[in-house]
Amino acid sequence: MPHDDLRSYLEALDGQGQLLHVEEQVAPEPDLGAAANAANRLGERAPALYFDNVTGFDEPRIALNTHGSWANHAVAFDLPPNTSTRGQVEEFIRRWENFPAPVERRENPPWAENSVSGGEANLFDVLPLFRLNDGDGGFYLDKAAVVSRDPDDPENFDKQNVGTYRMEVKGTDRLGLQPVPMHDIALHLNAAEQRGEDLPVAVALGNEPVISVVAGTPLGYEQSEYEMAGALRGTPEPIAKAPLTGLDVPWGSEVVLEGVIEGREREIEGPFGEFTGHYSGGRGMTVLRVDRISYRTSPVFESLYLGMPWTEVDYLIGPATCVPLYQQLRADFPEVQAVNAMYTHGLLAIVSTKKRYGGFARAVGLRTMTTPHGLGYCKMVIVVDEDVDPFDLPQVMWALSTKVNPASDLVNLPNMSVLELDPGSQPPGVTNKLVIDATTPVAPDDRGRYGQPVTDLPETGAWIDKLSSLIAERASENR
Amino acid sequence: MCPRCADENVSELTASPVPGVWKVLRCDLCLYTWRTSEPARRSTREAYPERFRMSRADIDNAPQVPAIPELRAEARGETP
CATH class of the missing domain: 2.30.110.10 (Electron Transport, Fmn-binding Protein; Chain A)
Incomplete structure (x- = not known):
């Protein structure tokens, strides 16, 4: 109820x-x-x-x-x-x-x-x-x-x-x-x-x-x-x-x-x-x-107490920040899979997306910054592939550590708007913004050597079920 | 004396519903508000941390948020 x-x-x-x-x-x-x-x-x-x-x-x-x-x-x-x-x-x-x-x-x-x-x-x-x-x-x-x-x-x-x-x-x-x-x-x-x-x-x-x-x-x-x-x-x-x-x-x-x-x-x-x-x-x-x-x-x-995250306010506005960004991005780009903008009200956001062609992912990152909320927040947007869960930070770290070449995957935009409370903005309310493209390049973008990814084995799904039931059986025997 | 700006003009905003336990005071200059029962770091000038202190210049130079817009022509009594 x-x-x-x-x-x-x-x-x-x-x-x-x-x-x-x-x-x-x-x-x-x-x-x-x-x-x-x-x-x-x-x-x-x-x-x-x-x-x-x-x-x-x-x-x-x-x-x-x-x-x-x-x-x-x-x-x-x-x-x-x-x-x-x-x-x-x-x-x-x-x-x-x-x-x-x-x-x-x-x-x-x-x-x-x-x-x-x-x-x-x-x-x-x-x-x-x-x-x-x-x-x-x-x-x-x-x-x-x-x-x-x-x-x-x-x-x-x-x-x-x-x-x-x-x-x-x-x-x-x-x-x-x-x-x-x-x-x-x-x-x-x-x-x-x-x-x-x-x-x-x-x-x-x-x-x-x-x-x-x-x-x-x-x-x-x-x-x-x-x-x-x-x-x-x-x-x-x-x-x-x-x-x-x-x-x-x-x-x-x-x-x-x-x-x-x-x-x-x-x-x-x-x-x-x-x-x-x-x-x-x-x-x-x-x-x-x-x-x-x-x-x-x-x-x-x-x-409500608020201070160094995470505090109550981060739970209160976490999902509430993700969802409108997701909806607004999906309106233009149905390739977007998920948005995690739970970090400091979306000052940092992580977006997972499929790619139409080379350069598409960073365009999604830029669009995130021009949503109504993005104008005042979204100082950094990390864009990841569709098979990376933006809510699974170890996966996001994997994408950052392997899919990013700083020579060409950082889009640094000078003198953008942000809310004045961002302590890094200078003058208050103005900041550079950064898109980190942590997606796998697709044609015609042929940078890097990503042709041989290691993927989970086809049988892994069945083994997850099998191991889970074995663990559950053992737990019930121990009871 | 105000713990934050050291101004001497202080007003009493309220007193504890249970009589005689605490008062809430406000500095008339910097508008800092404190309860007399708070720890010394919040309620006495001597212990008030340097990084949180406020001066007359800080008040006078504080940025306005948001900026006050121009009046419209109608509000200025002019024909639009």
Whole structure:
């Protein structure tokens, strides 16, 4: 059953042994951040964490690392927890085909149970906020779905955007929000600021797990995140109208903030330890004024630790980055077999493809860089043959070590665009990009001596089955 | 005093729901926010790491993200 809110997802994680309730009293700092950091170092079956005994707080409820392992990511998609990484990506691709799935407008959202407005709206009264990393400039909301509409086309549901953007808490009703220029909210804000207006926004905290994934998925500008969430859930996404802004927010959210990004305002923000594994530096960033807070009774605050990969954010956006790149490449080049863009949100991507003719593979690499997501990420693209699994890194290393001659297989492109958070870019936002063609040359490209590859023996498949059953027999005898 | 920029102007944002355990403070200049119960490396000027410190010049010279666009002709009160 798909989960309609965070609470039912937490129950499902618990049912699979993937939720660890820490009952002892902990300090808000550094314990909460350190515990989530530690969970990320426990491997593929790391659990989500739940804290409700934190020094100085009165009945806090804090969920961390809910997507932070392959097992958790599988539960989010209602799959068996032991589903392989590639299996999860393939299921994501299969469900994507059902886009767009209509939304369900549902009455009586639980977040309407309580609300405060105007001068009464105080973030600290509702959320048990805390710092994650030492150098962070403050406490952050880093796993919320931020909703906005195109000011030039406000009635257009498809152009309504749902995205995850980091927000620094700078006051009781004041946030600093980072709109990366490549992301849709930056387009909305740009239009509002050209018009001399504020941009109304709703911030949904503590959501069902699929919309959290979709909010970090690079969809097309006119693709609705809610209609994509419905496709991925296999049942419509329940949504409801937020009362102050009229924006559509998830029905099951724990907390909904409403307000505006103040037009043409910038204020010092950050630094924040980012998904790049580096701090962002301090920058003049937008200001979000909170005018209304709606919340479920006894709300659960969900947050996410991020730092040196891998951390929860890498699971949250890993498959979600692979699939749109795969779909966009396949639209032009059906020869593409698989895309693994799970490394730092696709700053590095690995693409496997068949070849039409010599030079084709590097064209696929270049096309990866000119997809909407590739413009801001995809700094390095490794292209491998169709029989190399891009999710099997030893195979990729084999391709790199044997199929590449640096004399002619590196395509180095100067002064390309990348998001400013890439710490290697200079100036920030500009970088060279590199295609590494690790495919076997095909005619008329006759470089190298690749005519005699060693392939698995024709009988190997049958022997895999035979050995597997012998091993299983022995295991059952030993029991 | 702000641990990060050493400015003396600090505001109290909130106090612990359980009375007297901690406060959350904010520097009015660099907007650094901290809880008084945090480790010294985050909450005192003396122990605050050099690499995370911020100066008035850092604030004044911080790049704007994203850049503020030009107003459209209509917004400037001109006929398009």
